[in-house]
Amino acid sequence: MNPLLALAAPMLLAAAHPQEPVDAVSLAVARGAAAEAAGDGRAMLDAARTLEALGARPDSEGADLAKHWRALAQAQGVRDKAPPFRGRALGPAxxxxxxxxxxxxxxxxxxxxxxxxxxxxxxxxxxxxxxxxxxxxxxxxxxxxxxxxxxxxxxxxxxxxxxxxxxxxxxxxxxxxxxxxx
Incomplete structure (x- = not known):
């Protein structure tokens, strides 16, 4: 398979089948938790970016996972070259x-x-x-x-x-x- 096509296939599939916000957030949380358990800074940063892009935030009692995973990734030396996405005011929690x-x-x-x-x-x-x-x-x-x-x-x-x-x-x-x- 063409390597570019292989990279584009998940994006094309996602565009054809849009995810519910809760589905996207829960998958990002699962990936981030697994990355934290494995000590994978790059994957933690990716999960943090996903949560930020979706506008997900903790409820009134919780810690902000995006900030937590971003800090852990940076402590491991992973550099985030993109500015953080602020997201929308409302959305999944x-x-x-x-x-x-x-x-x-x-x-x-x-x-x-x-x-x-x-x-x-x-x-x-x-x-x-x-x-x-x-x-x-x-x-x-x-x-x-x-x-x-x-x-x-x-x-x-x-x-x-x-x-x-x-x-x-x-x-x-x-x-x-x-x-x-x-």
């Missing part, structure tokens, strides 16, 4: 956390009527995490076991409403995760 064995996290979020809602869970590899999303009246919207690199739930709310997002660690050891939503 992510939260990082660690759950002890048997522990759970419950958080609430409002999703707007008629706009696709997406929540993704990026678990640490080989961890037994589950995600459940319920409406205010306790009806299940989505419930899935998470496997690396990610699992996502998507739905179209008929009414603007608050939902509960619950992440549960059913495994025998602590598990780090990222929760990404739009």
């Amino acid at each position: 992510y939260r990082q956390g660690v759950l002890a064995p048997g522990a759970s996290l419950a958080t609430e979020q409002v999703f707007l009527a008629g706009q696709k809602a997406v929540v993704a869970l990026v678990p640490e590899p080989a961890r037994a995490l589950n995600i459940r999303i319920q409406s205010r009246d306790r009806k299940n919207i989505c419930e899935r076991a998470a496997a690396a690199p990610r699992v996502s739930c998507a739905w179209l709310p008929l009414f603007t409403s608050r939902v509960e997002i619950r992440v549960v660690n059913q495994g025998p050891s602590s598990a780090r995760y990222y929760l990404v939503s739009n």
Whole structure:
């Protein structure tokens, strides 16, 4: 295969099949976490750039992964020649956390009527995490076991409403995760 065509193929595929913002952010978070675990500064910088380009930001309680990975990459001597992309004011958000064995996290979020809602869970590899999303009246919207690199739930709310997002660690050891939503 022509090397230029091989490089262009992923971009052509991406243009033909645009990703949902939560999909793109959760994949970038998974790649960045794997790069950090492997000590790959170049890949951490690439993940940071992706998050910045998508306008992803931490929720009110989280650390900024793009800044974190950029700093780690620079500490390894990786130089960033491109200016940082500032992104848009609104967009997907992510939260990082660690759950002890048997522990759970419950958080609430409002999703707007008629706009696709997406929540993704990026678990640490080989961890037994589950995600459940319920409406205010306790009806299940989505419930899935998470496997690396990610699992996502998507739905179209008929009414603007608050939902509960619950992440549960059913495994025998602590598990780090990222929760990404739009």
